[in-house]
Amino acid sequence: MDLLHLKGNTYILAGPTNVGVYIEKDECWIIDTPDERRTRDLINYLESQGYEVKGVFLTHFHVDHTRGCARLQKMTGVPVYAPVGELSMVAFPVLEGYMLYGAYPLKDLRKGFFEAKPCSPQPLYSAPEIFQVIKLPGHTLDHTGYKTPDGVFFGGDTYFGSSILEKYRYPYLTDFSRSLESLDRLKKTEAEIFVPSHGEPTDNPERDINSQKKAMEMAVDNVLAVIDEPKSLEEILANLDYVDPSSGIGMWFLARSFVAAVLSFLSDRNEISPVIRDGKILWSKS
Numbered sequence: 001m002d003l004l005h006l007k008g009n010t011y012i013l014a015g016p017t018n019v020g021v022y023i024e025k026d027e028c029w030i031i032d033t034p035d036e037r038r039t040r041d042l043i044n045y046l047e048s049q050g051y052e053v054k055g056v057f058l059t060h061f062h063v064d065h066t067r068g069c070a071r072l073q074k075m076t077g078v079p080v081y082a083p084v085g086e087l088s089m090v091a092f093p094v095l096e097g098y099m100l101y102g103a104y105p106l107k108d109l110r111k112g113f114f115e116a117k118p119c120s121p122q123p124l125y126s127a128p129e130i131f132q133v134i135k136l137p138g139h140t141l142d143h144t145g146y147k148t149p150d151g152v153f154f155g156g157d158t159y160f161g162s163s164i165l166e167k168y169r170y171p172y173l174t175d176f177s178r179s180l181e182s183l184d185r186l187k188k189t190e191a192e193i194f195v196p197s198h199g200e201p202t203d204n205p206e207r208d209i210n211s212q213k214k215a216m217e218m219a220v221d222n223v224l225a226v227i228d229e230p231k232s233l234e235e236i237l238a239n240l241d242y243v244d245p246s247s248g249i250g251m252w253f254l255a256r257s258f259v260a261a262v263l264s265f266l267s268d269r270n271e272i273s274p275v276i277r278d279g280k281i282l283w284s285k286s
Helices: 035-050 069-075 084-093 092-103 163-169 176-188 206-226 233-238 249-268
Strands: 005-009 008-015 019-024 028-029 052-057 079-081 121-122 132-135 145-149 152-156 193-198 272-277 278-285
Touching: 005 193, 019 035, 028 233, 035 069, 052 069, 079 084, 084 092, 084 121, 092 249, 121 152, 132 272, 163 206, 176 206, 176 249, 206 249, 233 249, 233 278
Parallel strands: 028 052, 052 079, 079 121, 152 193
Antiparallel strands: 005 008, 008 019, 019 028, 132 145, 145 152, 272 278
């Protein structure tokens, strides 16, 4: 088990989702969790080194951040702390499928990337004051970042590393306005090292933050360009390069959710408006 030392008592388990580890004397705390196997290996490694795991802090509810929570609680019995707005989704992971589908979800939304095993989270306000807590909503309702006493800031999915943005078609989020506000807040956050959940740690995240903003602006422009005549959400999505036949049904629903966030943003700015026509909601420029 190779932990990457960042500064002082702060480490990360690097991977598809970077996991924070803060060690103080013989105790340690974890920020987000890897998959079940790596969670087991991480706990076994920490305990073999004489460290007692005291708890987990979650940035948000998405499966790639919570997949190991149930295994960790089973192995250690320690608390998993989650922001209040994320608690229900962590305790009842099937709710993500409900959110994306609007009803009891299709089986494609009840497995793998969309549904972790449930655990029993506790509200973040009941957690010990180990980290500085910074609210960064937008990616999800109550998305939250943590700064360790060493000045290492774990920003979750507030922004994605530039290499990640180049690989994927869009930066997933659910609230466009709050995401932009969180990016501005992140720019003003003082820290020695910034760690995105997906990307490389850096002492200057401005390039990555600006890349995120540019990708968001491009998404807005793309959606507006598609609405040359009234179209439904699904018709708008079909005209964008966000999904293809190999994407799978689950990925289609994620892309649909993102486009819906863009539509809400544009509607709040009175640039577009919805109308019901022929049994469909169509979006047109105002």
